[in-house]
Amino acid sequence: MSVTAAQGFTAAGIAAGIKENGNPDLALVVNNGPRLHAAAVFTSNRVKAAPVLWSQQVARGGAVSAVVLNSGGANACTGPEGFQDTHATAEKVADVLGHSAGEVAVCSTGLIGVRLPMDKLLPGVEKAAAELSPYGGEKAAIAIKTTDTTHKTAVVHGQGWAVGGMAKGAGMLAPGLATMLVVLTTDADVEAAGLDKALRDATRTTFDRIDSDGCMSTNDTVLLMASGASQVAPEYEEFADAVREVCADLARQLIGDAEGASKDIRIEVINAASEQDAVEVGRSIARNNLLKCAVHGEDPNWGRVLSAIGTTDAAFEPDGLNVAINGVWVCRRGAVGDDRELVDMRYREVRITADLGAGTDSAVIWANDLTADYVHENSAYSS
Amino acid sequence: MSVTAAQGFTAAGIAAGIKENGNPDLALVVNNGPRLHAAAVFTSNRVKAAPVLWSQQVARGGAVSAVVLNSGGANACTGPEGFQDTHATAEKVADVLGHSAGEVAVCSTGLIGVRLPMDKLLPGVEKAAAELSPYGGEKAAIAIKTTDTTHKTAVVHGQGWAVGGMAKGAGMLAPGLATMLVVLTTDADVEAAGLDKALRDATRTTFDRIDSDGCMSTNDTVLLMASGASQVAPEYEEFADAVREVCADLARQLIGDAEGASKDIRIEVINAASEQDAVEVGRSIARNNLLKCAVHGEDPNWGRVLSAIGTTDAAFEPDGLNVAINGVWVCRRGAVGDDRELVDMRYREVRITADLGAGTDSAVIWANDLTADYVHENSAYSS
CATH class of the missing domain: 3.10.20.340 (ArgJ beta chain, C-terminal domain)
Structure with missing residues (x-):
């Protein structure tokens, strides 16, 4: 169920044609509320991809209504034009969904130093929006794969609420963070500050402690969005444990699928x-x-x-x-x-x-x- | 000519039977004076092999009359018994040559965590001493090889004096220093303090700046011995340049022969x-x-x-x-x-x-x- 295990979220994963082999390459995850609380952590690499620079601004506001993710290109080291591409992607999502672009996060993964094919990506956003579904979590997880051999999802259930997530990453996995994109969702009613604390606590001992090859990516993003749709506000420790459990599960899956690894x-x-x-x-x-x-x-x-x-x-x-x-x-x-x-x-x-x-x-x-x-x-x- | 290019030095390289394949595995380099000045730098790894701990003490005195080097075993992480083995090796060299053990440096290279076969090493010292020759530099360089495909030597001539050297190392090459043993000799008349400065200046921009695989060894040693036999005391800069040139030459040879490398x-x-x-x-x-x-x-x-x-x-x-x-x-x-x-x-x-x-x-x-x-x-x- 991935990112759609929690109530209030819809998702989709489609093939927009960004990958030349025709595999799925565009995912959309939408928070339908009632809350739009969010927190995120990003790569500590000082060379940051355009979508990281954009999403850092978005996350700073504490509200994220949707996240669009593409594989097939990292949009890193692409200059001001690359940043404009990210901006245009967020605007397109906002336009299609009737949201504000300032609340749309963007994630990209793939080769560094290559512009994204916007003529394929933007129509892909429309296609993905048309396929949004409360059962779309698996498809979204599949669409963010790069050299991953399997898609990675995890869910932990609380009393009337859940934390779900998806991750991609197989190489350039190193502390602070890995080459990975992770989207976590919850229907628990938790404010942005609580999300932020739970997310930082969890990543510190999970994603920050996997090191596949010592290489740190330009694109890492871990995003946690809360819809509040369960109308349950769990105790902080209970919620933080669930977030940590989902992160640990996904981190272990990343290591288990690292490029070329046999151990x-x-x-x-x-x-x-x-x-x-x-x-x-x-x-x-x-x-x-x-x-x-x-x-x-x-x-x-x-x-x-x-x-x-x-x-x-x-x-x-x-x-x-x-x-x-x-x-x-x-x-x-x-x-x-x-x-x-x-x-x-x-x-x-x-x-x-x-x-x-x-x-x-x-x-x-x-x-x-x-x-x-x-x-x-x-x-x-x-x- | 390696370590015997400079006047005042004899060397030998023999097969003592430390390596099971019967290849040369024991080298001896002797400074016949008139001076016994020396300086050395060692690995910055905090886990130091027994011969490093021993040779640090020897080098502190500024006088080294001989260095014995073995391949086929690093004598690292071998506990107090390993240190006793190193001590016994230095005593044996001193005994055979009529020197003081406190002026005999010891270097070992090979697998970590295995005791040396002293029943082969000690008779090997006698055999090597019997073969000491002013033409033994190449044989000494060959005897210290581990996974090296070629032996490494270099010589720079000054006005009436020379700096020569040999090196071994092919893996675990990383700054501060590499997995390598290097012995440099000179017949220039330079005091220990001058040797120390020239050696540190040279290693800082040569051996400390090669990084084959990011791994730092427990056994690295670079030893510079001066016999003064040329009776020439060069200007410091001229001498330091020669030492740097020999170090740069050997460092480049180490990178060129690194394990498995194609570039x-x-x-x-x-x-x-x-x-x-x-x-x-x-x-x-x-x-x-x-x-x-x-x-x-x-x-x-x-x-x-x-x-x-x-x-x-x-x-x-x-x-x-x-x-x-x-x-x-x-x-x-x-x-x-x-x-x-x-x-x-x-x-x-x-x-x-x-x-x-x-x-x-x-x-x-x-x-x-x-x-x-x-x-x-x-x-x-x-x-």
């Missing part, structure tokens, strides 16, 4: 002096190409974990480090631990535990292995 | 507000896996360059960025520039120029592409 790596850093230390160490391990190759080769090469930890500023003593791979403590006190032959790495999920022995804080970062398929897919992307 | 990428960042900004941006580009894949695919994907620049804290405006690939300005003012079809990427060396438009400083970082061969080589390394 999903769950890196848990424990006994850190601070959560910040735990995250820094987790990210350093997640981005270590040599370790990612070793995991691909099902090689419990803990030396590469220690070498990655050693590049950080986190509090630890080298001879106080312990590392487990799939539950086997192959490194104890910074040196050889249990027999590495005991480690079974045949399954897709690989768990690395890094014990810093420096405190009581912890964090989990999700990553992928590095494979020849990743290289192949990304050497041929734009050609 | 050497020269990243020049220009018009930066500071040298630090230029280096930060250069490293961010150098470590971007998506860009490295694109270069492998001979795809002038400048969007990935901008996306990498955008993750830094350097001073720039997104619409003030220009990027050239092999001389074609494919990105101008943050948007589409000249026709990307004009870019010819058939040759091994690829030049990326990033113009930040924010100042007058610049820096060059060398990197490699990311290939299926890299993945293959590093998924099978320890198995």
Whole structure:
């Protein structure tokens, strides 16, 4: 049900002809109210795509009536003309739906540095608007795919209300955020400030902690819209938990479908002096190409974990480090631990535990292995 | 001639049986004086191998009479026993040569987390000492290879004096330093303080600016020894230039032989507000896996360059960025520039120029592409 699991939302996903292969490439999600509350977080990359610059302005108002998303082109690094294209897209949506353009968010994904084919995109908006439906959530999720092999949706139900969402993203996945577009909807009656807090809390420990390939996108957007249609105003913690659960579910799906990956790596850093230390160490391990190759080769090469930890500023003593791979403590006190032959790495999920022995804080970062398929897919992307 | 190009040095390289395939794996370089001045720089990884911890102590004294280097095992993350192994190795060298162990540096390279076979290494020291020769530089350079396909040497001659060197390193190459062992020798009459300054100046802009795979080793060592045998005391600048030239030559050879690489990428960042900004941006580009894949695919994907620049804290405006690939300005003012079809990427060396438009400083970082061969080589390394 995706973004239409919550009452008050309609959605559509169609093929506008932006993708040359004729696959679906345009999605529209509309909030029919009664509330139009919204919050959003965006990429921290300083090179931001035109739709990000536009949607940041829209989200600042706390009200979003619709979001239009296209795959087949990122509209990033396209200059003032690219920004005009985004503006024209929002105006078109507003025109067709009878909304204000200032409340229409825009998201794009695909190749950087190429203008969007507006002669196809604008008629596509009309076509999508004509197909809007309270059952359109799946189609919308399908239309935002790029190199994704599956579409990603998630729903969590509260007492009389729900939070639903869809996500796309398969490469350029790194903290702060990933190459991803995520639209979350809820029919809970929550003001923009509450949405904003719940969304930031959720993304901080979910989307911000997946790191497929260390690359940060120009287009990331996570948008949460609330219709209030359930007429239920849940407690903040209950609502925030539901948002976090949907985000964690979608984040896990993104890692599970990352470009070329054959393993999903769950890196848990424990006994850190601070959560910040735990995250820094987790990210350093997640981005270590040599370790990612070793995991691909099902090689419990803990030396590469220690070498990655050693590049950080986190509090630890080298001879106080312990590392487990799939539950086997192959490194104890910074040196050889249990027999590495005991480690079974045949399954897709690989768990690395890094014990810093420096405190009581912890964090989990999700990553992928590095494979020849990743290289192949990304050497041929734009050609 | 490598480390024996300078007068006053003898060297040897032999097979001690540390490597199971019987290849040369032990090198010895001896300074026969009259001076024993030395300086060294080491990995900034906080997880340091036993030989690094030992050699840091030795170098602190400013005098090194010999250095023994082994491939076939890094002796990193091997606990107190590993440190004792290093100590025993230095004692053995001192014993055989009639030196003090406190002036014998030790370097190791190979797999992390495995003890060295001392029953082979110690007899190997005797064998190497017996083969010491003023013509042994090439053999020493060959004995320190790990996954290197060629041995690396360089020599620069001054007026009556010379600086020579050897290096090994093919993976885990990243700033601060790379996975590499480098031994430089000179017969110039230079005090330890002058050696130290010249070495730090040289490594800062050479070894510290190559980044093959973003991974920092536990064992990196660059050692410079001066015999004074030429009885010539060159001007500091002249000497420093020679050291820098040898380091730059060896650094370029390391990049040219990096594991699995098919392209050497020269990243020049220009018009930066500071040298630090230029280096930060250069490293961010150098470590971007998506860009490295694109270069492998001979795809002038400048969007990935901008996306990498955008993750830094350097001073720039997104619409003030220009990027050239092999001389074609494919990105101008943050948007589409000249026709990307004009870019010819058939040759091994690829030049990326990033113009930040924010100042007058610049820096060059060398990197490699990311290939299926890299993945293959590093998924099978320890198995």
